Amino acid sequence: MADAISVIQPPTVEIAPRQKKPRGEVIVFGNWCKGCGLCVEFCPTGVLALDEADHPVVVKPENCTGCHWCDTHCPDMAIVVRRIE
Ligand code: SF4
Ligand code: SF4
Numbered sequence: 101m102a103d104a105i106s107v108i109q110p111p112t113v114e115i116a117p118r119q120k121k122p123r124g125e126v127i128v129f130g131n132w133c134k135g136c137g138l139c140v141e142f143c144p145t146g147v148l149a150l151d152e153a154d155h156p157v158v159v160k161p162e163n164c165t166g167c168h169w170c171d172t173h174c175p176d177m178a179i180v181v182r183r184i185e
Pocket of ligand 2 (some may be wrong): 139155
């Protein structure tokens with residue numbers, strides 16, 4: 101009787117990893133930036149890093165959530181985030 105039982109396996113479905121999409125575009129005004137590094141420190145997702153001149157550069161644009169922590173804390177209004185809808 102056990103021979104009459106067959107097990108049907110469900111089909112295997114491959115799910116591609118979701119592509120991260122940036123939710124904000126970061127613009128740095130280099131002439132106004134004094135290189136304090138606050139924006140880099142406040143970014144919760146590691147979007148920014150300081151270059152050799154201590155100016156912020158975008159190193160992981162896909163991580164930007166558009167939270168505005170970087171531009172909110174810049175004392176010189178040298179960084180702006182434009183929300184991407
Ligand atoms: S908006 Fe938020 S996530 Fe994007 S760079 Fe600024 S602090 Fe980081
Ligand atoms: S917080 Fe403003 S002044 Fe300080 S490093 Fe960032 S952009 Fe430059």
